[in-house]
Amino acid sequence: MNKELRQEQNRVDTIMDIIADQIVKMEGETNQRQNEVVGIRKNFWDEVKVNTDNFDDYLETILSLRQQAQVLSVSQSTHKQASKRLSALRRMKDVPYFGRIDFTEEGNSELERVYIGVSTLTDESGDNFLIYDWRAPISSVYYDYPPGPAEYVTPGGTIRGELDQKWQYIIRDGVIESMFDTSLTIGDEILQHVLGKGTDKHLHSIVASIQQEQNQIIRHDQGRLLIVQGAAGSGKTSAALQRIAYLLYKYREWLKADQIILFSPNAMFNSYVSRVLPELGEENMQQVTFQEYLSHRLSDQFQVEDNYSQLEYVLTKTSDPSYQARTSNIQFKASTRFFELIKAYRQSLELSGMIFKGIKFRGKTLVSAKEMKERFYSSDTSLRFYNRIEKLTEWLNKRIDETEKNELKKPWVEEEIELLSKDDYQKAYKFLQKKEGYADNSFDDYEKEYKVLGKMVVRRKLKPLRKWVQMLHFVDMKGVYKQLFANSTKIEQLIEGDKPKHWEDICQLTFNMLDEGKLYYEDATPFLLLKELIQGFQTNASIKQVLVDEAQDYSPFQFEFLKRLFPAARMTVLGDFNQAIFAHASEMVNFHVLKGLYGPEETHAINLTRSYRSTKPIVEFTKNLVPGGEQITAFERDGEVPVLTQVLNRDELHRQITSKIIELKKRNYNTIAVICKSAAESAAAFEALKDIEGIKLVKSGSVEYEQGIVIIPAYLAKGIEFDAVIIYDASKDVYGEESLRRLFYTACTRAMHLLQLYSMGEPSPILKHSTTKSLVLN
Numbered sequence: 140m141n142k143e144l145r146q147e148q149n150r151v152d153t154i155m156d157i158i159a160d161q162i163v164k165m166e167g168e169t170n171q172r173q174n175e176v177v178g179i180r181k182n183f184w185d186e187v188k189v190n191t192d193n194f195d196d197y198l199e200t201i202l203s204l205r206q207q208a209q210v211l212s213v214s215q216s217t218h219k220q221a222s223k224r225l226s227a228l229r230r231m232k233d234v235p236y237f238g239r240i241d242f243t244e245e246g247n248s249e250l251e252r253v254y255i256g257v258s259t260l261t262d263e264s265g266d267n268f269l270i271y272d273w274r275a276p277i278s279s280v281y282y283d284y285p286p287g288p289a290e291y292v293t294p295g296g297t298i299r300g301e302l303d304q305k306w307q308y309i310i311r312d313g314v315i316e317s318m319f320d321t322s323l324t325i326g327d328e329i330l331q332h333v334l335g336k337g338t339d340k341h342l343h344s345i346v347a348s349i350q351q352e353q354n355q356i357i358r359h360d361q362g363r364l365l366i367v368q369g370a371a372g373s374g375k376t377s378a379a380l381q382r383i384a385y386l387l388y389k390y391r392e393w394l395k396a397d398q399i400i401l402f403s404p405n406a407m408f409n410s411y412v413s414r415v416l417p418e419l420g421e422e423n424m425q426q427v428t429f430q431e432y433l434s435h436r437l438s439d440q441f442q443v444e445d446n447y448s449q450l451e452y453v454l455t456k457t458s459d460p461s462y463q464a465r466t467s468n469i470q471f472k473a474s475t476r477f478f479e480l481i482k483a484y485r486q487s488l489e490l491s492g493m494i495f496k497g498i499k500f501r502g503k504t505l506v507s508a509k510e511m512k513e514r515f516y517s518s519d520t521s522l523r524f525y526n527r528i529e530k531l532t533e534w535l536n537k538r539i540d541e542t543e544k545n546e547l548k549k550p551w552v553e554e555e556i557e558l559l560s561k562d563d564y565q566k567a568y569k570f571l572q573k574k575e576g577y578a579d580n581s582f583d584d585y586e587k588e589y590k591v592l593g594k595m596v597v598r599r600k601l602k603p604l605r606k607w608v609q610m611l612h613f614v615d616m617k618g619v620y621k622q623l624f625a626n627s628t629k630i631e632q633l634i635e636g637d638k639p640k641h642w643e644d645i646c647q648l649t650f651n652m653l654d655e656g657k658l659y660y661e662d663a664t665p666f667l668l669l670k671e672l673i674q675g676f677q678t679n680a681s682i683k684q685v686l687v688d689e690a691q692d693y694s695p696f697q698f699e700f701l702k703r704l705f706p707a708a709r710m711t712v713l714g715d716f717n718q719a720i721f722a723h724a725s726e727m728v729n730f731h732v733l734k735g736l737y738g739p740e741e742t743h744a745i746n747l748t749r750s751y752r753s754t755k756p757i758v759e760f761t762k763n764l765v766p767g768g769e770q771i772t773a774f775e776r777d778g779e780v781p782v783l784t785q786v787l788n789r790d791e792l793h794r795q796i797t798s799k800i801i802e803l804k805k806r807n808y809n810t811i812a813v814i815c816k817s818a819a820e821s822a823a824a825f826e827a828l829k830d831i832e833g834i835k836l837v838k839s840g841s842v843e844y845e846q847g848i849v850i851i852p853a854y855l856a857k858g859i860e861f862d863a864v865i866i867y868d869a870s871k872d873v874y875g876e877e878s879l880r881r882l883f884y885t886a887c888t889r890a891m892h893l894l895q896l897y898s899m900g901e902p903s904p905i906l907k908h909s910t911t912k913s914l915v916l917n
């Protein structure tokens with residue numbers, strides 16, 4: 140061991156002792172805090188004086204309850220902080236730090252050695268930093284600069300200085316396994332080490348080897364919208380998650396994990412990324428899929444098609460007579476043109492065209508749809524649309540009030556009173572007893588009792604109706620949306636230019652679905668937007684940060700929607716157009732469309748071109764598959780050149796795949812994916828290969844990211860990665876269409892270490908430009 144390494148090991152030993160000491164102290168403190176919380180909970184009611192005899196006593200009770208709840212909440216939060224610190228210390232016990240910068244601040248002659256780890260460690264006094272959190276302002280120098288002049292921004296201003304050296308450590312269980320001067324590029328050795336390993340089930344944090352361009356994403360802090368376009372495997376998802384951890388650290392006083400929401404492609408992906416933040420000592424943010432949101436908002440009215448069913452249709456039903464109309468429908472309804480159409484349509488409704496549902500009570504019309512329409516269109520047109528709906532609601536409520544009075548005298552009320560329960564009579568009796576002038580023995584009292592019971596009966600009967608009105612169900616949303624497609628000329632009144640292709644068929648398709656109580660996926664967001672434009676927007680102002688991963692799968696329409704839904708949030712959008720696999724993708728050939736969302740001043744864009752996931756030979760092969768792929772560079776990691784094996788028939792295909800999987804298992808590949816074009820192809824492949832031990836079929840409803848051997852449709856493999864990927868059938872018959880290029884690219888880029896393609900018969904023309912150097916034919 141050389142002198143330098145010995146000195147550094149001595150320091151690690153000292154740090155390990157300090158961490159061990161602090162762990163003991165913190166365990167004591169956590170226990171003590173926990174006992175406090177348990178004690179407060181146990182004696183909660185002893186400390187509260189409950190007395191509700193009169194108003195003053197009642198008030199006192201409420202106050203003492205509040206006070207006690209506050210004591211409990213303070214104690215709980217102190218306990219939470221102590222346990223958070225304890226787990227941070229425990230994590231540091233394994234790896235106390237991973238980096239060091241030697242930095243001399245301007246105007247200060249002394250060089251400081253700054254050690255960087257996943258969390259901060261100070262000495263006993265709390266004044267001297269032994270380890271800096273990777274998110275601390277000074278740590279940014281580690282990720283951003285080579286030796287030479289460097290600076291970092293603190294809340295108090297910019298600090299300038301000279302970076303002398305940059306070091307990287309691999310420490311395991313308190314022992315330095317290796318340390319290297321990493322002055323020029325961070326992490327090549329660490330990257331080799333991390334990326335060369337086999338995957339386990341989940342994505343991991345990358346703090347020790349964040350690259351400069353990724354650091355820009357993580358620490359970006361200007362404007363409302365950050366757009367990240369990045370090649371497959373360039374670390375978009377990783378950077379997004381580290382960014383969340385960074386924001387939670389920087390704004391820890393006021394930003395909590397539940398104020399951050401990540402839109403992810405599917406539930407399985409949620410499980411795949413669920414480890415990263417806890418590894419960094421932070422709580423997971425909220426995670427949803429756009430589909431889940433749509434279902435949440437629309438499932439009481441419609442059966443909403445999911446995005447994967449839509450895609451499966453596009454991929455497999457090419458011979459369906461409505462296929463052309465359907466794909467045209469998908470593209471148009473996701474376009475900004477349709478967005479403008481919906482807005483123009485809503486505007487036109489200010490003058491005419493609204494459709495209402497009449498209100499009935501006990502079989503009789505209370506207010507007819509026609510009356511509502513007249514009332515609505517007689518309201519002040521200078522009012523906002525939503526306020527006009529509100530005025531109509533008020534008027535309907537008044538009509539229900541009148542009905543309540545009128546119905547009281549009707550014979551049905553008497554009949555219903557007879558059917559009331561003993562409890563109801565008791566309630567009425569108690570209510571009257573509290574009232575003055577009730578003696579319980581005169582005819583007059585009987586009258587009063589009858590009135591109270593009558594009111595009870597009528598109110599109960601009208602309650603659902605009041606709720607119905609309050610929920611604005613009297614607006615016939617389905618009818619209003621349907622009207623847009625009622626005749627092919629409606630669209631001509633609303634937008635300029637040519638009608639979209641197959642417009643008549645699109646109208647028919649939409650009409651039929653709505654009649655069946657169903658909604659195509661492409662109709663769901665437009666329908667919801669129209670609904671909100673009419674009934675007022677449901678917004679969520681508590682969310683401060685929205686991150687959208689796999690953003691190329693969203694239409695401009697959906698982004699508009701997200702912007703309105705989260706008015707107080709900043710947005711980070713991450714995607715790769717080469718992986719845009721949905722049929723509506725052509726609208727956003729790049730993210731330029733998004734620049735208009737918040738305006739250019741509020742928008743910043745970062746481009747990632749270096750790919751880390753796959754070995755260099757795999758990247759050299761995949762980059763040839765897509766236009767502009769020459770910009771993609773590979774991280775220097777060796778591996779086997781991808782192989783294409785042509786087979787004659789399906790039996791041979793299955794035999795070859797089976798023996799390949801057996802071979803890969805022997806070579807200790809943990810995760811092996813047989814990637815198919817669609818769910819239909821996956822199901823057929825599974826049927827043929829199901830005898831392979833441990834093989835599983837991944838379907839669109841799967842929520843757990845499976846380890847081992849899986850058969851999976853390409854669109855579900857999005858965002859995740861496998862040690863080895865087998866492309867089930869890369870033939871012309873399966874990937875013959877140019878439109879499947881991106882899906883094919885997505886499938887191939889899931890491979891970390893090995894990529895094997897099979898083709899039953901002639902290979903896909905997508906492979907035409909692959910050189911013999913990038914693809915071995917076998």
Ligand SMILES: Nc1ncnc2c1ncn2[C@@H]1O[C@H](COP(=O)(O)OP(=O)(O)OP(=O)(O)O)[C@@H](O)[C@H]1O
Pocket residue numbers: 330333334342343345348349350353369370371372373374375376377378715751752857858859860888
């Ligand atoms: N700086 C880094 N250090 C270590 N590993 C990294 C780094 N950047 C990326 N990786 C690894 O590269 C792989 C790909 O990263 P990630 O999934 O975040 O990329 P992506 O751009 O979201 O990919 P895709 O668009 O293909 O889904 C992951 O295994 C990740 O851990």
